[in-house]
Amino acid sequence: AQTVTQSQPEMSVQEAETVTLSCTYDTSESDxxxxxxxxxPSRQMILVIRQEAYKQQNATENRFSVNFQKAAKSFSxxxxxxxxxxxxxxxxxxxxxxSYKLIFGSGTRLLVRP
Amino acid sequence: xxxxTQTPSHQVTQMxxxxxxxxxxxxxxxxxxxxxxxxxxxxxxxxxxxxxxISEKSEIFDDQFSVERPDGSNFTxxxxxxxxxxxxxxxxxxxxxxGGLETQYFGPGTRLLVL
Numbered sequence: 242a243q244t245v246t247q248s249q250p251e252m253s254v255q256e257a258e259t260v261t262l263s264c265t266y267d268t269s270e271s272d273x274x275x276x277x278x279x280x281x282p283s284r285q286m287i288l289v290i291r292q293e294a295y296k297q298q299n300a301t302e303n304r305f306s307v308n309f310q311k312a313a314k315s316f317s318x319x320x321x322x323x324x325x326x327x328x329x330x331x332x333x334x335x336x337x338x339x340s341y342k343l344i345f346g347s348g349t350r351l352l353v354r355p
Numbered sequence: 356x357x358x359x360t361q362t363p364s365h366q367v368t369q370m371x372x373x374x375x376x377x378x379x380x381x382x383x384x385x386x387x388x389x390x391x392x393x394x395x396x397x398x399x400x401x402x403x404x405x406x407x408x409i410s411e412k413s414e415i416f417d418d419q420f421s422v423e424r425p426d427g428s429n430f431t432x433x434x435x436x437x438x439x440x441x442x443x444x445x446x447x448x449x450x451x452x453x454g455g456l457e458t459q460y461f462g463p464g465t466r467l468l469v470l
Contacts, residue, residue, distance in 0.1 A: 274456055285359065286446070286461040293456060332398065341388070341411045341453055342400035 243268045245335050247346035254323045255354050261308075262318045262349045264333030271295075272338035275309070275316045280330040280348075289331070292316065320351075328353045357381045359462035361447050367468045368437055376432045376465045378447030387430045388448040388459060389422065391415075398446065404430065405453070437469045 254260035333346040389401040
């Protein structure tokens with residue numbers, strides 16, 4: 242069965258600095274998709290960034306980028322120039338090509354220090 | 356920007372009672388989902404729904420659960436006889452399509468407490 246692991250329950254970053262959130266997953270599938278969702282306090286989850294497994298190039302969305310290492314089954318999220326509004330719970334998620342369901346990690350709470 | 360909405364935001368019920376959680380997906384979306392998160396645990400998939408049929412369900416989604424799209428805008432999750440272990444945050448999600456990088460858009464959740 243596929244699993245997603247986020248080993249950092251909580252991370253802290255100084256405003257304007259860079260932080261990396263880790264995510265590893267376990268799958269025997271070759272076609273799958275990876276996502277990072279952000280959940281601000283008392284708000285819904287919103288998509289931050291997504292990656293197709295067959296694409297070697299790492300996805301980038303403004304200050305957010307990923308380091309996708311398919312062989313290592315690692316999908317880390319880098320947030321550059323951290324802002325106070327980045328403070329949230331971040332969830333890594335996996336979906337295999339033949340399924341509708343997202344499989345989530347346990348989440349990392351990101352604190353941003355002013 | 357369109358959002359998925361859920362009502363109520365909080366619900367308290369007695370064990371054995373039926374509850375209906377309501378969701379209004381984004382209007383042009385065709386695929387609908389329910390997830391839940393028990394306190395301190397991971398977000399777990401329950402069910403996906405398309406064209407008035409369940410397209411996929413998890414082991415959690417047993418006979419006490421049902422989903423329905425009663426009209427053109429609402430999507431509901433019914434729990435027939437609630438148990439203490441059904442206490443969780445329930446998230447509805449919707450997507451325009453499925454497959455590939457299609458994004459699932461989540462609602463804010465309904466916190467269900469079973470006493």
